[in-house]
Amino acid sequence: MPYLVSDVMTRTVVALREGAAFKDIARTMRRWKVSALPVLDGDHRVIGVVSEADLLPKEMLRDPDGDPDRHGRPSGGSGLAKADAVCAEDLMNAPAVTVRADETVARAARVMARHRLKRLPVVDGEGVLQGIVSRTDLLKVFLREDADIAEEVRRDVVPRLFAVPVEPIRVEVRDGVVTLTGRVRDTSLVPVVTRMVRAVEGVVDVDCALSGPPRRPDLDPDLPDDAPTARADGAGAGTVV
Template identity: 75%
Template sequence: MPGTPHTVSDVMTRTVVALRSDTTFKDIVKAMERWRVSALPVVDGDHRVVGVVSEADLLPKEEFRDGDPDRYARLRRLSDLTKAGARLAEELMTAPAVTVPADETLAQAARTMARRRIKRLPVVDAEGVLQGIVSRSDLLKVFLRNDEDIAREVRREVVAFLFPDPVEPIGVEVRDGVVTLTGRVRDTSIVPVAARLVRAVEGVVGVDCVLLGAPRRPDLDPDLPAVAPVGEAGGDPTDRSGSRSS
């Protein structure tokens, strides 16, 4: 139904600086400074990702540089103390690395970053070989999509699919990524489905769905309640109404 979502391979950076396990502490800092990144993947001899070194892994050396740690630090921060004395990437890296396949959707990658609280992910193939890197800013590129492109996809992939024979033409307006649907449809039970599918279109910031059912016919439907959008006074998801979603 809706068009194939963009995947990590569509937005990732393919030229990646990687570290060897024997890269020294100072060379790691130099690489981060030169390439203006806060983390670097560590690879083995076959270019498989085995870990990641971030600025957080390097900071303990400075934190514990000018004094002996107290008893609390020795008990609770053993890992940081170990890294404070580390000299090579293999001693500093966080392992195993959190990685992402190139064919994963941007939404899936975003969920991984949010749940693991990380800013970037090494992109690997089925063998774990490094293919690229994807960052938070890469995932946000979909919101640079222009309103006209979004409107065309909504009309083609959602409106034409769900409402091939509407009571009146369905209006699709997009402004700053916010999609507004207007018009009348024969089956209002699928209006919430339309809102969800529109929200899933890449680049959409929000959805205002004001789709209504067929107009009341007093002579034929004397008991039919007046039409009101769902969520407003008198609205009912089971009547011939629309819904508003954001």
């Protein structure tokens, strides 16, 4: 079974209420050494996220020369609104990008990459906060032992495609790189097994050196050169033995 978000997420989460004050948010980020915090409603559902970037517009207005526009006054209504915001509800990005606890680690990684986020709040089916998953958490799958990976490939992958190989298929794993050697009856399945092995949690790469059955020897030797042929001298012409 693939790793789920619930297998790697952090369950102790610091969160904010909608009315959390600006300075309290800044203090909380500093105390817990985090760059973003989920915002919850009264039922503990995640309704948004406040990040360090959401706090910066207020600081950008503090221009030492007294000309806020010259040195990067927040542009657009959103930037100006956050510069004037004093609580989490006004600072947060909503709706929040979240991931379900029962989704796969691969799915969480895709969501994180697509939205260019460093962490995701983890919720249940009702949107209630369950934990948080970070990039570091997603990389935990690559700490899996080589022997554990090899056992899964031998038990769950190879028999599904090659129940009766021509010769035993050898599976070796070193630093997460899986090497497959041996002979199989149907080489068209080699790309399939490569994809399946690569999908195993913790696999870094796959070196598939599987080959087909050995070629059979030629069982029909050439006819001898002195085989009888038709005569071409007129005697018995047209007779072939």
